[in-house]
Amino acid sequence: MSSVPARLRAFTAALAVGFAVLPLPAASAGDEAVPIAAGVTYRPFDLSTSHGPVRGHVISVDLSDPHVDLGLLHPGSVAAKDEVTDLTNARGAVAGVNGDFFNIAEEHPGIRPTSSSTGPEIAEGRALKGAVPDGQRFGPALPAGTSNEDVLALGADGRARIAHLDLSGTAVGPRGTIGVAGLNQYALPVGGVGAFTDDWGTASRARAVCGTDEDRSAPCSERTEEVVVHRGVVESEADRPGTGPIPEDSVVLVGREQGADELETLDAGDPVSVRTKLVPAEAPQLEFAVGATPILRDGAPLPGLDGELAPRTAAGISADGRQVRLVVVDGRSEASTGMSLREVAELLTSFGATDGVNLDGGGSSTMAVRAPGDDLATVRNVPSDGEQRQVANGIGVFTH
Template sequence: MKLMVLNHRHMTPLLVALATATTLVVSPAAAYADDNPPAPVTGGIPLINTAEEIGPGIDLRHVKALDQKGWYDAHFLTVDLSNSAVGTDLLTAGPVASGGPLSVAANKAGAVAGVNGEFFDIGNSNAALGGEVQNGQLIKTADIGGRQHVGVSADGIAQLVNLAVNATANFSGADHRVLSINAANGAGVPADGLIVFTSAWGDYSRNRGLTAVGNDQIAEVLVQNGKVVSVTPNGPAGSGTIPDDGFVLVGRGAAATAIRALQPGDPVTFSYELADDAAKTIKFALGHGGTIVSGGQVVGGLDPSIAPRTALGFKDGGRTLVLATWDGPGGTGKGGVGIDKEARDLAAMGVETAVNLDGGGSTTMVARALGEDQATVRNIPSDGHERNDPNGVGVFVTKGDGVLRRLLVKPAPGAASADGEVKVFPGLHRALVAEGVDDHQTPVEVKPASVRWSARGASVKQGTLKATADRQGTITVDARVGGRKAHQEVTVLDALDRVELSSQRLSIADAMPENAVTVAVTGRDAQGYTAPIDPRDLSLDYDHGVVDIQPVDGQLKITPLTAAGTILTISVGGRSVQLPITVGVQTQTVYDFDDNVLARWRNNSTSATTFSADPDGLRIDFNAMRNVGITAASAAQRVQVPGQPLRLRMRIKSSISVPNGLTYLAYYDGNGKSNGVYGTALTAGADWQYATFTLPSSTAFPIAISGFQGINTSVTQQKPGSFVLDRIEADIPTSIDLPAKPDPQPDPLISDDGVLPEGRDTWQFATLSDVQFTADNPALTQVATAAIKRIRQTRPDLLVLNGDITDRGLPQDLALARQVLTDAGCDLIPVGQEPAEDSTPDPKTG
């Protein structure tokens, strides 16, 4: 937490900044309790609180804040369903038993925004647990046992939905009740149950709900055009695509017996309908994890544990839809909010009903900026990338009249600063683009030649601004197309002080065009403010026979040409930086499994395996299980890898298949931290093959390999078999003489001789640590009060409380801290907010 405490009651004003490692980071007046529902941004300090127009009646609010339970980053998408240009529908990755990134599904469908959807059969079929209705059509039912659902009707009313289905298969002169349609049924199919799959299911195994059932209790029949095509009298149930004009019935027990009586050519029909009349009016629906707001009130007993979260809510009688995500730094469980906080935020926004959707690594919000034609991920998924989710909720806008109604000026690709603002250094360039939208705020093409550009205090040609060498402050750039006008404020920073690159070294494995790498060049002024540097301002010196370098979207695209090395020197504004580049690798065998392998390696599998010394290496025999692998018997037995390899490979014979991305190599990095990387697939066979592992660019070298695993998360695909491990290879980059490291530069904020600078613009700082205000022992505040009194006598301009301001981070501790500081004559002003005029010292008064 950082709070500025500003004193105007004494002759010497004192500015106090509070920074704490405790989790309580809100002022007591903003702290909340369960019986006091907070505003959407409750307590804490909002570092970001912005609103963005996405479409007609569609707004995205972004809030990044620090509250008493830690950091969270929230996005609230509000959708006016009463707007005739706005619609919603289910987003899917394709077949029911599949998954994919939400952004891909949204852009394929043409959505302007969306969030991830239902919980799903992760690690297996990937099918959603609940039912799915897309564009008014039932795609699947919930798993047997039922699920709660939510959706939006064809006339734009968000509501809770009953997706109960009456489904029947008729054959052999009788109706047979069907328990589920295109459902994974991971919890199992009950005895004598009958289920059905259509072409919408995909090619995944239909045996997911029958894995614990004997094969003699299972049978299935393929029906096409109302006639039996084939009967499979025993399990397991099959896999593979189903014809569009067909379906497959899978039976257990008595249902399997009935299926076995069928013959090719026998008539079989399948029919179903939604049981609830209201459900028949639904445009889209999906399952959810429970209602968290009902009648505008937070439901009791909600989970308070911290994790990324996703929710869907509605208000105004269902005419306003709210889609929201909360996440935070780190992986699942290391950032976000509790479901209770999720519900309080929505209730404070006036949401009448809200449900919890899938969270954790699935939490994803995508949205399309005005004028753009692609939606992008707006939050930071905790897996580090988008998870392959089965479905989501999409928001759509119908195409407008195509006439330019509004002009927009934006930074060109790669030209925006890290904080989203537009900045430039004196004497350098900044590229801008003009975009437009029509009456529905959908993109309209703006031809560059039609735009008239102008700027006050600088020159601008074809959208590219050049700041004068002596200019600082703000430049307003104007664009006009016909009668439409827009402008963009551009901040001119102080002079360029140093140049930084997005990569410190490039090692490219092979000289192929597809291995091209992009590097961003960023400048920083003496105050620490940054801005990207336009490639046209750069002077480049390198071996043109080794790489080709071209500007692409504000960055440098480096394409390898031949196996060699070069030093790229980048110069701009009297500053320079160097980037070592190597192309090509040398393959080295770092370990042969020809030593005492039985002593060096231990089993690291789901269950017991059998190790043996094979003439070709280490042999592992195993039963069907999820994970099969090895781990080093001790730290001394780990395999040391020389240099800084790009890739590692395990040469192996495998009698089973392992999916791509589920071979795994464990290692310890140069910092002693345990890590791992997933690799390429293995195919069942008697030949040697490689599992290849590409190390992250952030790897701290040297590394030591500690283990290997082959993994298959699909129970139906787990087989008994054997591995024979032969050797581990490393692809080590071509060597190059690295440039000398530049001498350290002094920080102007640090005095190396203890002498403080003096002058009108200098500041003096004092620090105070471990004040630890605790309401249980208020007498301890005397220590802090005495310390602040002593500090005042030195007349500092700024006092930083830099750790453990409170003992436990409880609201009552913060209340005590506020009381002590204000009693001492201090005003508390949150960092990032403008203090009141009467609390700001007038420098003229001294």
């Protein structure tokens, strides 16, 4: 990728057909790129469009520098949330943005939002959770050819990429093998079984059996079963999913419909071996992954992208996977109108990206940066809620 200012000038021509953009003035002193660390810079930018002014912020990350990495920001439990600045500072990152969409609200009586994310999570090479069924997601509609299993990821080869993660899981007991179709997810596939570990946290597991693969608001299943496996042995069974912390040496299996029937074949004292893993398609082992929606592929925006103007968070990747741009666009104010997803995709191309993803937007869009000499990262954009929203996860920029 070339420098941000040059690419922003190219952006004016690239979007001439999509919407009117006036030439950018020379960058003021306050809008110059600011070195954050070796291989990492931050820069605010302004655009004039036919729908009003747009204020944005970009973090440029050079992964060819061996001292720079991307990693997952998370609050310690899958079913938890925190502000981006807290997530960034707790992990010692030099910068961070919010990540995936998450279970922010609930339509089911008596069920509380879990705050867990929609897509998969991998932190430091370890799988934390899988993806909920596509119909259970929050956020804009998925473009054709994409799914909740898509992620922004960093491979063991040190290159960023968009990857697809499938969950592979089994629970092997004395009467055969039961397929496991979920890992620490707020929604399980109809007829499936999910595994919950200590990574889930203390939130109720009841939400996992609500809705269907196509309809998030469909009623909760009445045919359920929960089995607690402690140190490889069935410790207890229950008809409904429970709540509370899960010990590190335990796994809780939750089933709905046919999955519940399979779990009912297990009895207290039965030995059970539970195995789950996230398998990347056509990618090396992943060190980091966060759920993300592809909007740019091979240099072209995907068809059917959401046209609503809104605050946005996105990420763009160069063809070689060595350069990453983390972008936040403010919106819902006179100072910044926001952008459509197609505009964001084209903005990413102006920064030299060939592939890009959309992350959670609206009131979640937040960028935190720790300037050289500062002890803590602070918010650089203007969140549309007037303050930071607590979110499920984020993308951190790390130097070492």
